[in-house]
Amino acid sequence: MKFVSTRETGELKAGGSVKKEYSSQNVIMEGIAPDGGLFFPAEEVSFTPDEIKQLKNKTYAERAFFIISRYLTDYKQSELISAAKAAYSEEKFPLSPARVNKVGDEYFLELYHGPTSAFKDVALQLMPRLLSSAIQNSRSQKDALILVATSGDTGKAALEGFAGVERTKILVFYPEDGVSEIQKKQMLTQKGGNVGVFAVKGNFDDCQTGVKAIFADPAARRHAEERGYFLSSANSINFGRLVPQVVYYFSAISDLDLKDGELCDIVVPTGNFGNILAAYMAKRAGAPIRKLVCASNKNNVLTDFFNTGFYNKKRSFYKTSSPSMDILVSSNLERLLYLIAGPGQTLKYMSELGEKGYFSVSDEVKKALDGCFSAYYAEESDCFAAIRETFENTGYLIDTHTAAAVFAAGEYKKSSPDGVKTLIVSTASPFKFAPAVCRALGLSCGEGFFAVDRLAEYTRTAPPAALSALRGEKNRFYKSLSAGNMYGGVAEFINA
């Protein structure tokens, strides 16, 4: 399988195709295409109904190997098998990486039973191992130095994923006062000899701008290279994070026990559009999925886009209790446009978005999107009501992100009440966002671990073991940097 950039022009020049093609190992090492586009497979992948049926008797690691080996064809099978086994061991995911839990009439796909209690673990346990093999196979003399700016969830999941992985080091920058107490503790206690964490005096944007500036600074790159590193990132536009997410949709379908020809609907709480794009890739590859429901919070740029065909990032930004969905530019939407509108068109939409801040798709594209997607958004009060009502009616506890999906599922069913099975994607443990979940339940609780205790006591459920264990752990990282001197932190880390 070869990969291309979503920003290829699609035009043939005299003398034949000028499409630039990449191997999957290149794609995972480079992250983003040289023209600023995102990498995508050059050909469709598909699985037959028989192949999908055969997943039933496989372990999760075997399912993962079966699916990803179709996309990542230039890896040795043995590399993919050992990466999947190590990523999806019982030690990392005691309750399965993707448990389907039936609650009342709904099916929840719980993706938060990993080391950091949120769904990014499922991809970030596998991707670093794929990167490590790619580095080894490339005969590169240099190791990867991963730089991550985080508003909370991604940083910890990336630290856990890269900790101890050969040929890689990882540095995470978080805004000193911009993450929750639990998220901060999760990062500051991270174990591993190849990890580092810095607080930055500023907000998340300052962190992100600082990391981008380091990538764009030739002197910084040269300095890192002299020390034996190439700079790399682990963000959700890397194809290596997308492909592990396709796996859990096939896995869930297999666990739903659909009859021959039966389809299901899937509702996904969405931010950067990575998770729901993986569901769409599964659908295109043959998974029996009817509709994908895109659930947003008050930052409803995607709801507007799916309802009107007009994407406009120029709008107010809201900080909500589902912070991982507080996004105005959903990067992975570019891959959906590439699949539906094709090359050339995608380049045009992305240029308009860059220049004007908005773009409109053609009627034909809009119609194709309508055939696969529905979209709804939840106000804060809708999310809180969804948490409270779900708990009161069923005893099942959901987090603030999943709450947006539960609300969207309810709205969707009003328009389509036909008894088709609905799978709601559950992206975080409610305990990870305990203060907000307590408020939704009407409990007075305080912050941080006080809220975890209060929630556990009130709902008589145990918090994830890794979250409880944090309290007794010692912080390992203390330094904070000014936003202008983030490379100083990098230099200190690689000189040590």
Ligand SMILES: *Cc1c(COP(=O)(O)O)cnc(C)c1O
């Ligand atoms: C990252 C995240 C999301 C959004 O996923 P995307 O792939 O960015 O759409 C939703 N919920 C939680 C808890 C997350 O951490």
